Amino acid sequence: MTAPRTPGIAHGGDYHPEQWPEHVWDEDHRLFTLAGIDTLTVGVFAWSLTQPAEDTYDFTLLDRVLDRAAAEGRRACLGTGTAALPPWLARRHPEVNRTDFEGRRHRYGQRHNFCPSSPAYRDASAALASRLAERYADHPALLAWHINNEYGGACYCDLCADAFRGWLTERYQSLDALNDAWWTTFWSHRYTDWDQIEVPSALTEHWRGPDHTAFQGITLDYHRFTTDALLGCFLGEKEAIRAHDPDTPVTTNLMGLYRPVDYHRWAPHLDFASWDNYPPLDAPPTRAALGHDLVRGLKDGAPFWLMEQTPSTTACRDVNPLRRPGELRLATWQAIAHGADAALWFQLRASRGACEKYHGAVIGHAGRADTRVFREVAALGAELASLGGLTLGARTPARTALLFDWDSWWALETSDGPSRLVRYPDVVHAYYRAAREAGADVDVVPVTADLTRYEVVLAPVLHLFPDGLAERLEEVARRGGTVLATFLTARCDPYDRAFPADVPGPLAPLMGIRVDEWDARPADVAHPVDLGEVRADARLVFEIVLPRGAEPVGTYGADFYAGTPAVTRHRHGAGEGWYVATALDQPGVDHVVRRVLARHRLLGPYAAHPGIETAARVTPDGTRLLFVLNHHTAPARPPAHAAVTDLLTGRRHAAGEPLALDPLGVAVLRPQ
């Protein structure tokens, strides 16, 4: 089962016609045509209409919406709508409402408000999915199933506590094994009955919020349990759908670098991956790219769908800036460059009320086609249409892998010591950014991924280290590859127990070092690191490294460890193990990563052009397309790396001839 089949890059977005009278729908479809919109996500928040009471289903709305879509030649991702409960369900079965981290049972409100362990919720959501599949499996407009919406959050109720205990029983089989894994002898926590185990919350093991826990082991396992509990909800609906519809692809929209849910556990169960791209305020372009590459990595490099992005502003942030002119186009092409086969907006028409009424939309409150945003979306729609289906199914030919690991994320950010200031995604992003800005395509993959296809493997702050990974990384080096690890990598086993061995534990042989101790300083303290050609700043954590075979590549320039290694390189077989013992600033990370990439000739043709991003995709017929994205608000004229044709303009460029990239401009280059 793979992604839906479409003639070209799907273009459209979330559409909530139930909020308006039908005469507005006419106007909507007229504007959709103007904007080249062919794909609608519908039904995502319609539960209270499709099932207005426990025993009553009413498909009038969806019938009309889907029939209208089909009549106009559009297709739909049909939401099961189970992310937002109808009021009657919460009232009738109060246990479907979540109990929060503070131990408070909530009442009806908001969305993403269901207890994933509640039988009432699981039954009701699966029943609704079943009814929908029964009715619409063969509808001509049906393109894909969109189960629920942005799964996330956690519940701490008694039902979840019971389910957690069951999950633990299955995982550990015996209390001895559990006591050993969680290191419960510490602080007299040895459990003698499964019933003694409480969910880790503000009322039990936590203080100062979800990241401060007395026992990292139980907290880690609750993250895993929550991932599985939510997945269980998804699978309940998927199974209900499959009973009536064996073929239509099923997905749910993920959220990229979203800490609460380990998407690697979900990936096998998605027919295709899709995600909602809302990068942090003022983030560099590589932050969104990291999300794309992470989501592409879920399904072993298969194309994904960009299920949501805003055409202009968000609403939920303290400050919600506009996307500047050209940004929505550039962001969309970036998604496609990284593997998206669809470009969908949230949302097609702006809500009049509630908390997303100021969220950007293709069609604003006035319903106009002559707004800046509508014009840009329509122009992009035309451009996508002109490209046709060429990129569909194309894959990224990456030779660099970055290991991304939710377990390490959870462990690192719930660790007491050495520093609460180290944030997993920030360090990961720094290495990803360095590689991407150097022009390397990067696969962001789980620690279980097949590494035989990569020449460079980056393992930043991979705090938890599974069995066998060290051997697989050594094999990468043995055959000539380079493995890069950093401070706080390979510290603990998957139960967050420190290895009873020299740091970095199982990686020590490959890295050729021993870390004797580690200093930490507040964020305003920077130590210089001499990297030979450049001098960088380092912050937060400073591991003190004793070389055991490795040679220093960079040295600390301050404190009592001045002159000792901050970055090391160790020959191993035909390859190398690199260790970065501190949080270098971006120029420092750039320098180190470029040295590694250069060794493998993986620097891209525009590595010397800051702000020019490139990404390659190889189409099913073997054509290697190079996407060139100008993130500057000024024009750029980098020389063509080869004789190419720009598919967006039809222009041909000889090798070395300047490409003329507009501000925020894009080129899709095919070799001539």
Next chain:
Amino acid sequence: MTAPRTPGIAHGGDYHPEQWPEHVWDEDHRLFTLAGIDTLTVGVFAWSLTQPAEDTYDFTLLDRVLDRAAAEGRRACLGTGTAALPPWLARRHPEVNRTDFEGRRHRYGQRHNFCPSSPAYRDASAALASRLAERYADHPALLAWHINNEYGGACYCDLCADAFRGWLTERYQSLDALNDAWWTTFWSHRYTDWDQIEVPSALTEHWRGPDHTAFQGITLDYHRFTTDALLGCFLGEKEAIRAHDPDTPVTTNLMGLYRPVDYHRWAPHLDFASWDNYPPLDAPPTRAALGHDLVRGLKDGAPFWLMEQTPSTTACRDVNPLRRPGELRLATWQAIAHGADAALWFQLRASRGACEKYHGAVIGHAGRADTRVFREVAALGAELASLGGLTLGARTPARTALLFDWDSWWALETSDGPSRLVRYPDVVHAYYRAAREAGADVDVVPVTADLTRYEVVLAPVLHLFPDGLAERLEEVARRGGTVLATFLTARCDPYDRAFPADVPGPLAPLMGIRVDEWDARPADVAHPVDLGEVRADARLVFEIVLPRGAEPVGTYGADFYAGTPAVTRHRHGAGEGWYVATALDQPGVDHVVRRVLARHRLLGPYAAHPGIETAARVTPDGTRLLFVLNHHTAPARPPAHAAVTDLLTGRRHAAGEPLALDPLGVAVLRPQ
């Protein structure tokens, strides 16, 4: 029914003799006489003494206090004392304690601690008021009834939930109307039974506190409901009083710019308005003035009572500075200049214990008359006495109105998007300040006010826009007036639904513009705005304006909207509509507002003298008094605007002759 009748400006304050043995009372009255104090607010926190048990009333204390006051020639505002529960009531009827926003039922403690929907509280408070009125209606010392104290806060208990549902049923009549108003189709919230509606709290629609709600509609309505629920408590007591005392004026002390309660809904039920003036730390003088003018606007410009202010320090803040020498006098005269007919202190004698023991008082812990504060109060008392009753009943001849609207306050500050950094009172104050510092008298009025008497109407960030207001504002312009609106004005109807129309909705014709989109930036980003003669900075929100008849008055100087209008003017009839599309800094607002006032010759005679405030009052006999307040700590010598007599010194000044104002000095000028 109007304010109490007094021979001059009432002078006195809160007095809690129940905290001391009676021999201290002797000393108190001796000091009151020294300080010219004639008015005592008593009984405000005496419930546990006047009703020591459910079936026991004991008026010994109040009898003595009132008899003593009468004997000494003083009069009293008699508090009903229902703002602070006695312990027995909370113990016997736990449901009188509030349930907070987090859903936690409180137990006995603090004050303002009663559930306004609780029958036990309503019954007990009305019964107490009834007993007091029965006993003291004819007491010679009785000057006014002071019901409860600083009403505020909200409760989220089940009694309130029931009452809220009843309130909603009355307001909407049908669930369809409610669903439509709250736009519940969004996020699947369509209610099918009134019982499904929960109070909007941290356990239901809110996250990150009271300002973040999934549904602005329900949260807005809960603010309105709370306003009405508290008003219901007030009315219950007032009715009980009126049964025994048809004549004595009734009030409660308000708190000026206090967000939780919409005082415009209360105004018709107050016989006279009164308030407690505790301006924010280091606020400019116009901040207190805005409070005075807002409270004066409650009763259509009738004089109000300054019910509380501190003679020296507050106690409840992190930092509690002293009022500098002269400040208590200046602040009192400012209140009078803006319409106060009374000047009362909190408090007359400092408490020895609990959380207000360090709150400033006329008489300190040592009971001395030779403190700086006592001397200043006594001097002021003498000065007030010397002025006599001249200012009583005088009214402010304002030709500028500022529309103040609690609905807009609530809506703006609970809005998701465009910016959480816009604070309603700050923007309102910026416009008020500009007008006041330019010397214009300003009426701060509700959106329902009669606008026919004004030449200039300011409508800053009036986010919610009621039916008919646009027409009334157009009428102002048609007859030659000027209407000024700002960014985020006229965005939504009273249910917080965005108008399905061009921004600024119903105001668009008067403003002659269309707002196409709006940018937001963090507080540290300033964009220059070219206003012709001056260049100002703008922050937070930047609306992009397409003129549709209006002419630009100022233009943005940065970002992709550089060169587009930031301020516009549109001729309409004989008048003008001005639109300010961004949050200008104070010099920018000053410039715009002065241009508007100049058009109507409303700049005051001291507009060019920063720090010199003027305010006019017209006495019942038609005398136009001009209060001149020197907010500098240096002397000032502005030229007299006309031939005048300073009533405080008796000095006469020819027009143009310098007034000699002391540091923080005051003059009350009568035309010769």
Next chain:
Amino acid sequence: MTAPRTPGIAHGGDYHPEQWPEHVWDEDHRLFTLAGIDTLTVGVFAWSLTQPAEDTYDFTLLDRVLDRAAAEGRRACLGTGTAALPPWLARRHPEVNRTDFEGRRHRYGQRHNFCPSSPAYRDASAALASRLAERYADHPALLAWHINNEYGGACYCDLCADAFRGWLTERYQSLDALNDAWWTTFWSHRYTDWDQIEVPSALTEHWRGPDHTAFQGITLDYHRFTTDALLGCFLGEKEAIRAHDPDTPVTTNLMGLYRPVDYHRWAPHLDFASWDNYPPLDAPPTRAALGHDLVRGLKDGAPFWLMEQTPSTTACRDVNPLRRPGELRLATWQAIAHGADAALWFQLRASRGACEKYHGAVIGHAGRADTRVFREVAALGAELASLGGLTLGARTPARTALLFDWDSWWALETSDGPSRLVRYPDVVHAYYRAAREAGADVDVVPVTADLTRYEVVLAPVLHLFPDGLAERLEEVARRGGTVLATFLTARCDPYDRAFPADVPGPLAPLMGIRVDEWDARPADVAHPVDLGEVRADARLVFEIVLPRGAEPVGTYGADFYAGTPAVTRHRHGAGEGWYVATALDQPGVDHVVRRVLARHRLLGPYAAHPGIETAARVTPDGTRLLFVLNHHTAPARPPAHAAVTDLLTGRRHAAGEPLALDPLGVAVLRPQ
């Protein structure tokens, strides 16, 4: 009963062998020998092993641990282990779990998690202590009993509420007395039944957390009650031990400047004092020293035990820096210089799991002896051994006392007004630091201490002032001593009621001043104070002082009180009373304190050498040792103050000859 008898300074620390298989124990003892470790703290978190079920005790572990220790010639502080509940106890008796300040009953988790009023906890902990004492009273390894661990925190459950009411009944005898003490007439709080009293929490008298209370009186009493409730738990265990073991010294490890528990109330019940020294990040060395001197003051100057310190890093902070090379040695000698007779580490071997796995340890995860930390510990162990028992029992010959008072700490930091920014330990530390850096030995003592032995008494911010203290301080002055008080001293009686008198209340005669009022400003406002020879900055609180016999020593240089006294001196008998009316910066405090000390010739020989700390101890045989500590990271060569021998090097120095102190170096000087 005094401290345990040891041949020399005990060296060792917390040891949790139960976390590892026994083969690791072999390695542990080998390393202990290498490091000169002779003392183990064991059993502190072993409850779930020693009592795995309600009716089952199992001493296998402790038998082995103690037998092994004895066999290797080591001795043990045996923990009763009652600080961390076993899971079964929490499950079986849910009421042993605490209810927090927010009113939430917790479930099992963390440690320090027991309700001190719970009979189930008290019974179970005393029973366990009894069993342990019965079994190990005569064990050859037993050196001391270590009851519980770091007692602290508070509970707000109904059991505590009942116990609190009982405690109040005993304290006040009548509700009238209680109402009077708490000043309940304020805000209508007059209680008419003991049952009406609720515990002061977020659900009753508090807002914005534990420091904001409507009634300081109830909150103060709850701090006292909590101190007594926890003490009751300690005494329950101690009594159970004494039934079987009349002789072995009993202690519990305190936490120095730990606000929640008034250690002065505990002191009489400890056989010897011990504490855990974890100074704040980047604190100056005097901060740890203040802790030492406070703990030494608990037992009237008797030596104490340093029960815990980290050899390298903490784990629980946001940022956990390393102790630099030499710091663990210097910190240990500082403890000894201030009266420690033991030097114990937390911990001997690093935990593999849970929240302290990254806490520093003598033996790290790799179990190596060749780490920097192990080498430094071992070198120190050798050095301690070489010194032998010379310092045991030595006492500090201080002639300066600093009054430290938990009541004042609580009162000051829960006070509304004048400033929330004044922190009790910061002001106390400023005065302590000034005296210590000037070379004066300081006893930190309770307000009840015998003051006849002191020439200088410092009473900074002693907000609550007990009966009779003024007379005792006047007596100090009368006989020639100097008493120094500061702003916010002597404001209230022990019930936190402001004295109905001139400020500073009972101290006014000694100080010869009257404080008329007090200003407060934000932390970024500094006012200059002219101290004659130096000019200092003052912040936060500025009392306005009217001299009534005193002479000004320093004057304010800003605001309306410019030119008025900021520091005064008043002759009284043969001595003086000094008053510092504002929060001077450290140079200002230094100047004032040195003037006072100079008057009594109490400046130390190295007062002119910043960073060189000295501390004297007089051994039982009368030898006066001078510890000289170089807090610089550079060498220092101060001249010897007399002819001395350095006991650590054996070197002799003539008077005036330079001492050669290494960076962070130490000398222990004995007169020749």
